[in-house]
Ligand code: PEP
């Protein structure tokens with residue numbers, strides 16, 4: 001794979017104000033010489049899997065931090081996040097009766113769009129934190145100064161993360177029997193009695209498979225894909241390479257890239273960039289989306305109507321999804337376009353709690369997923385998957401769930417540097433509840 005040169009004069013929203021152009025150019029030039037993190041053939045395989053999800057023959061689970069950080073990219077944290085996604089996927093596989101496409105918001109989720117360019121605390125105003133690949137979270141002028149060296153550290157941290165992801169998911173950690181045992185442990189906690197019935201059914205299915213002589217050894221490994229928001233063009237462009245097999249361009253920073261709600265202007269650089277690469281791509285769609293504009297975006301990103309190429313990740317809010325989503329999905333369906341619909345029940349449900357924490361209520365998250373299924377079922381379209389901000393740790397960032405996290409608990413273990421994540425327990429609960437919706 002040789003380096004590709006993608007440039008554009010189009011405006012790009014949400015880019016850092018790098019202080020020194022020469023230092024940036026040097027970092028970008030170095031990135032262009034680094035080995036790809038993923039390969040073109042892998043991206044093609046994922047596109048095929050996503051095509052199955054678009055017609056209801058697979059279900060997608062994307063999960064991970066809102067913002068990964070360099071210091072938290074430890075073996076334990078990565079392991080526990082993978083474990084959470086694998087546990088959720090096992091439950092969803094049973095509920096859906098379909099393969100689950102497992103994807104981490106991982107190994108590249110280091111850049112964040114912000115609603116304001118600056119942050120003010122106690123009368124001091126500094127540049128906003130834009131993710132570890134740009135600046136540091138600490139509220140000092142030095143930390144908040146954008147540093148192009150962070151692009152390189154982002155690459156290396158992504159490489160190390162992906163290496164561990166590949167090792168865990170190929171080396172026996174993903175063994176279905178082990179994952180199932182973890183889930184048995186989860187429902188043995190008295191707070192989770194509600195999910196015992198479904199867990200018991202899965203247990204019976206496992207014993208049935210064993211009795212039939214199913215080859216469990218073949219289920220020791222699983223595919224696990226990397227995904228992140230393609231936000232920072234100074235990282236994504238130099239990671240884009242020419243596929244030696246076909247001459248096509250692939251962004252080799254991750255298998256699946258998505259464009260966020262704030263950077264999806266049709267005449268701007270981000271959509272232009274992803275229109276040129278062959279990776280499967282996603283785009284966030286809020287309740288404010290204009291259906292006619294979405295059709296123009298589909299023409300730009302998926303002119304050949306290739307199944308699996310384009311995913312719309314809806315993020316409407318639990319109070320809006322039932323009103324806002326039908327006309328959007330209908331219009332896309334009637335145009336003959338093929339998109340995979342995924343529900344992000346996080347970003348439309350964020351609010352500030354009385355004690356001042358940015359949070360989400362577990363019940364709102366569940367209700368948005370419920371609304372997502374209701375709308376797709378009423379239109380005869382396909383609910384293709386979930387996109388969740390989660391961690392494998394026992395943080396207290398989102399309210400509710402069986403552990404009943406209250407506003408007063410949020411300060412106990414609030415560790416996210418950006419949006420609040422479901423903790424391990426809440427993530428599994430969401431998987432059990434979604435599995436029930438899938439099997440209805
Ligand atoms: C995100 O996924 O963290 C995010 C910023 O989402 P959105 O673009 O939908 O606001």
Ligand code: MN
Nearest residue numbers: 066389418419
């Ligand atoms: Mn977020």
